[in-house]
Amino acid sequence: MRASHGLGAAAAGMLALAAGDLRAQDAGKTVWDGIYTAAQAERGQAVYGQNCANCHGQQLAGTGEAKPLAGPEFLSSWSGLTMADLFDRTRTTMPMDRPATLSRDAYADVLAYVLKFNGFPAGGNELARRSETLATIRIEAQRPAAAADATGAGVLAAAHEAAPPNTEPNPYAADTGFFKMPVGRTMGSSSAVGVDSRGHIWIAERCGANNCAGSTLDPVMEFDAKGNFIKAFGAGLLLFPHGMFIDAKDHIWLTDGHSEPGKGAQVFEFDSTGKVLRTLGTAGVSAEGPDTFAEPNAVVVARDGTIFVADGHTPAKGPARIVKFDATGKFLKQWGVRGAAPGQLEVPHTLALDTRGRLFVGDRWNNRISIFDQDGKFLETWSQFGRPSGIYIDRNDVLYVADSESREPQGYGYHPGWKRGIRIGSAKTGAVSAYIPDTEPNPDKGATSGAEGIWVDGKGVIYGAQVLQKSVVRYTRK
Numbered sequence: 285m286r287a288s289h290g291l292g293a294a295a296a297g298m299l300a301l302a303a304g305d306l307r308a309q310d311a312g313k314t315v316w317d318g319i320y321t322a323a324q325a326e327r328g329q330a331v332y333g334q335n336c337a338n339c340h341g342q343q344l345a346g347t348g349e350a351k352p353l354a355g356p357e358f359l360s361s362w363s364g365l366t367m368a369d370l371f372d373r374t375r376t377t378m379p380m381d382r383p384a385t386l387s388r389d390a391y392a393d394v395l396a397y398v399l400k401f402n403g404f405p406a407g408g409n410e411l412a413r414r415s416e417t418l419a420t421i422r423i424e425a426q427r428p429a430a431a432a433d434a435t436g437a438g439v440l441a442a443a444h445e446a447a448p449p450n451t452e453p454n455p456y457a458a459d460t461g462f463f464k465m466p467v468g469r470t471m472g473s474s475s476a477v478g479v480d481s482r483g484h485i486w487i488a489e490r491c492g493a494n495n496c497a498g499s500t501l502d503p504v505m506e507f508d509a510k511g512n513f514i515k516a517f518g519a520g521l522l523l524f525p526h527g528m529f530i531d532a533k534d535h536i537w538l539t540d541g542h543s544e545p546g547k548g549a550q551v552f553e554f555d556s557t558g559k560v561l562r563t564l565g566t567a568g569v570s571a572e573g574p575d576t577f578a579e580p581n582a583v584v585v586a587r588d589g590t591i592f593v594a595d596g597h598t599p600a601k602g603p604a605r606i607v608k609f610d611a612t613g614k615f616l617k618q619w620g621v622r623g624a625a626p627g628q629l630e631v632p633h634t635l636a637l638d639t640r641g642r643l644f645v646g647d648r649w650n651n652r653i654s655i656f657d658q659d660g661k662f663l664e665t666w667s668q669f670g671r672p673s674g675i676y677i678d679r680n681d682v683l684y685v686a687d688s689e690s691r692e693p694q695g696y697g698y699h700p701g702w703k704r705g706i707r708i709g710s711a712k713t714g715a716v717s718a719y720i721p722d723t724e725p726n727p728d729k730g731a732t733s734g735a736e737g738i739w740v741d742g743k744g745v746i747y748g749a750q751v752l753q754k755s756v757v758r759y760t761r762k
């Protein structure tokens with residue numbers, strides 16, 4: 285470089301200002317400030333799938349020598365360093381078998397995906413490709429104190445977040461041994477429970493395990509109001525029963541969230557004898573389409589027979605959409621833009637309709653409920669009920685929300701300050717009035733515990749279907 289003279293120095297100064305580097309440094313930017321875009325992370329996911337997943341794993345959990353790229357271990361080793369450190373390390377040494385073979389853009393994109401997977405928020409600007417700019421962004425495992433936000437907005441947010449509803453009274457007693465399984469059967473993981481008009485309880489469990497693939501067991505089980513086993517059906521039909529809905533005709537609707545050739549990725553409608561009345565989706569075809577689902581999570585049926593299906597279980601992958609069908613099963617429309625902005629969806633895990641016909645979508649990844657009208661118009665966001673895995677709304681608009689995933693540490697389920705359990709309140713006002721704590725002593729050690737699926741019978745008895753504990757718990761008023 286030539287020694288600078290007057291004009292050069294001025295130009296250099298202007299360049300630095302234009303690049304925004306100095307401003308970023310002054311403001312002390314961190315990975316919490318929305319330093320990549322959702323679209324970039326999506327591109328990065330493709331890069332990751334092609335160049336990194338074979339060693340670091342689909343879930344970034346690491347395999348063998350290849351370290352995890354998400355979670356506490358990864359974050360604590362990088363916390364305090366800058367994005368330039370992470371970028372340069374990755375670019376010069378990865379992919380391990382052919383380092384520095386991707387473009388700078390591709391490295392920036394893949395790191396955007398890594399940031400997203402670790403729970404850092406997306407923002408309006410893409411992650412930079414220049415090391416000088418990246419050097420101004422610090423990696424911080426913990427969100428810096430909101431009080432440092434000069435605008436005051438952060439202080440307000442902190443005050444609001446200071447009291448997540450973990451302390452509302454628990455007026456319920458739990459019965460973990462209510463259901464009498466038939467001889468030779470043990471309950472598998474379940475996220476699907478419902479009660480019909482006779483008070484019979486229907487449970488879809490994952491064949492004594494967490495998956496029905498290869499099993500000859502009947503996963504859909506009927507119990508009477510006393511918990512006695514009546515019958516079971518569905519062997520060989522379902523791989524991964526996920527969401528259940530019982531309609532006004534006592535038909536049992538189930539989604540199958542997995543697929544293999546010729547099976548899965550469908551929604552089933554059964555009558556109470558176990559006859560398949562109808563299927564939606566195409567068996568074994570996991571894809572976004574008018575007559576296919578990628579990973580159908582949940583189904584609800586309105587009084588007039590209109591069917592809503594929530595599709596997409598994996599963050600940053602495949603659809604995150606609501607699909608609407610008429611009563612005959614004809615595709616009408618779909619909606620859902622992936623992202624974290626109001627009205628966008630990331631993992632629409634559970635659905636419920638209130639008495640006004642508003643559709644409550646439990647967006648688990650975004651730690652919130654998004655409320656839509658039946659044409660997909662976004663109405664409201666509610667975060668006060670926790671990280672929703674399951675939602676039930678009764679005929680009086682009492683809202684029950686099961687949080688099975690909130691965790692303190694960075695990474696999957698990150699939702700500091702929020703405890704798992706069932707929050708109960710009003711679907712009219714949004715007020716939370718009761719809270720049934722999860723009983724898992726060490727929730728942060730795993731991704732799930734407590735109820736994922738939830739249903740409430742006409743007398744106010746709550747049923748919570750649990751994946752980790754492989755049981756369905758019955759809660760009655762004390």
Ligand code: HEC
Nearest residue numbers: 335336339340349350351358361374377378379380381394
């Ligand atoms: C052939 C296997 C392989 C592939 C492909 C691969 N990695 Fe790695 N990676 C490793 C191994 C092994 C380590 C641990 C050894 C080391 O630190 O160099 C590692 C370490 C890392 C680290 C450092 C982790 C830490 O906390 O110290 C990062 C970051 C990383 N890889 C990112 C990537 C990205 C991004 C890709 C894809 C563009 C990728 N790797 C592809 C094997 C691989």
